[in-house]
Amino acid sequence: MIKITFPDGSIREYNKGINSLEIAEQISPRLAREVYSATVNGEVWDLSRPIDNDATLKLNKWEDEEGKHAFWHSSAHLMAEALEALYPGMKFGIGPAIEQGFYYDVDPGEAVITESDLPAIENKMKELASKNEVYSRRSVSKKEALDLFTKKGDEYKTELISELTDGTITLYTQGNFTDLCRGPHLPSTEPMKAIKLISVAGAYWRGNEKRKMLTRIYGITFPKQKLLDEYLVFLEEAKKRDHRKIGRELELFTFSPKVGMGLPLWMPKGADIRQNLINFLTGVLRKRGYKIVATPHIGNVNLYKTSGHFEKYGADSFQPISTPQEGEQFMLKPMNCPHHCEIYNATPHSYKDLPLRMAEFGTVYRYEQSGELHGLTRVRSFTQDDAHLYCRPDQLREEFKGIIDLILYIFRILNFNDFTAQVSLRDPNNKQKYIGSDENWERAEQDIIQAAAEKGLQTTVVTGEAAFYGPKLDFMVKDAIGRKWQLGTIQVDYNLPERFDLVYNGSDNQKHRPVMIHRTIFGSMERFVAVLIENTIGKFPLWLAPEKAVILPISEKFNDYALKVLEILNNSDICTLIDERSEKIGKKIRDNELKRIPYLLIIGEKEVENGTIAVRKQGEGDKGSMKVEEFVSFINSEINKEIAL
């Protein structure tokens, strides 16, 4: 007998060699139907794998990540089986489960798979799934595995196997398809009731652009058709939140091929939102001891040679601008830090002056690859809410924590609750990608980890994601369809202070090297507004809205009074419009509701008589009448509530 400990702490005894599915069946047949994988002693297992010793056991259902993961991973194998049946000789790369579904990278040889082929593959999957094929696990020797896939001619699998250690290799088979796989998988294809292939895309083998591009097929499966239908509705809804669509509808920004791709043009309303953000943040920064600076959009190429950016990115940047002067070259600035360093160098500094917090809403230009451009989230010209903090080494951690505070404060005001924080460290196996001494890297990485820990920030640590000059802490927010975008970032840099020979006088009257922190909160105005649009579906908080209210006279008879109200509101700094068209009130309400103007002010006979306005809140409806002065103070108090935290 063996003892099995469940998550609630209860312990039951079973015969040695029992498997998780049998345990689930003994608890309840219904549970057995809903469970997809088991976590045994902290390791995710197949349900059918026998348990031979005392263990802790968690049964994973659809609601558990481990359950979904096994479900989708098994689905990837099912898709591979279908592909092999439809395209004999197809070679297979890898086919993992992902956050939303799964994919498989395949090499179809001469054949080309396009989206029009997906329904046929989908149908084949359904056909195979309905056979209730069993997934069986088998441990094999490295030689056996190599022989099998060499015989099959699958060079991607043999490459993978050659890197594995003998004795750890397992194969999974369902139906006619056998794959190299660590597992775990469902007991059978039976639960896969709803199957949808989403898209095809190219993907480099092993993520290396020097290697062959395989065809990646994305799909998703569910245990119930209803869940799939709901997912498809979610995708449709998400499309409506796309900032590119809303940006066009609300006339916030545009692009022009004549201006150039990836170069956003802010239209009046979008520019208002952007400016409101800038004004607000500027006020907050001044209170926190930041100094605002301004620097040019170009810099001599030597500036970037000094900073090291030219060597690293020069070839992939907008190329230098020449002048009539022989040999003189300028670059569009790709970042503000070198300029800021020269501001630092313009005056002598004492240890008493530090930290120096230098901020600029600085527009920068980066030659992003054409295929990378994406609405406002990835552009070639953008304005960073940039700042550089120069401090003594002993001040670093406190400054770092202060920035974490500031970012959390701004995110709170904007209701960005769903963010993740990522600590990005260098890849210790690939040190030539980075500049700076080991010692400084160690110190900087420790400072970040410590500061985040002291602020109680939940972080994930990723190696190999650091900037080339230092480690960083990034704040990521998701867009409408779940793509993650980096907004705020805090980066420690011991490197630029050396390259620019930044110094301060210490209490010992010796020259010392300051530490530098790069940081943004919004990341860039462009990306931030994009994410804000997708989070709010274009219904911006009142303080950010470009227009706060629109006056809707019921007929032209009331235009005189309406114009008077308009003047009062605009004079009170409440940006207000008037809709003077000779349309019915219902039509005016509809049109202005769709423009997401926060308040609709309806004026008819009653309002003229009483000297009031009828207030309707966008998305909510009639709020009753009030005097114009009351409305002014109401709006101001609403705005104060939004930005007071």
Place this chain on the structure above:
RNA sequence: GCCGAUGUAGCUCAGUUGGCCAGAGCAGCUGAUUUGUAAUCUGCAGGUCGGGGGUUCGAAUCCCUUCAUCGGCUCCA
């Protein structure tokens, strides 16, 4: 940059296998209407069918090329 898809009026879309001067709704402009909480009616205007080249008696439709966009990959100071 790479793989695949898409490109018809400001927006959303029709345009059968190549064949009458390329259509609709919304938006815009006219005129009528003067309206009480999500669409009043009339008329008009608007397109070198992304650009260029080709096949054909004839191309929005077929082929080539180029640009842009979309979904991914790579990249992201």
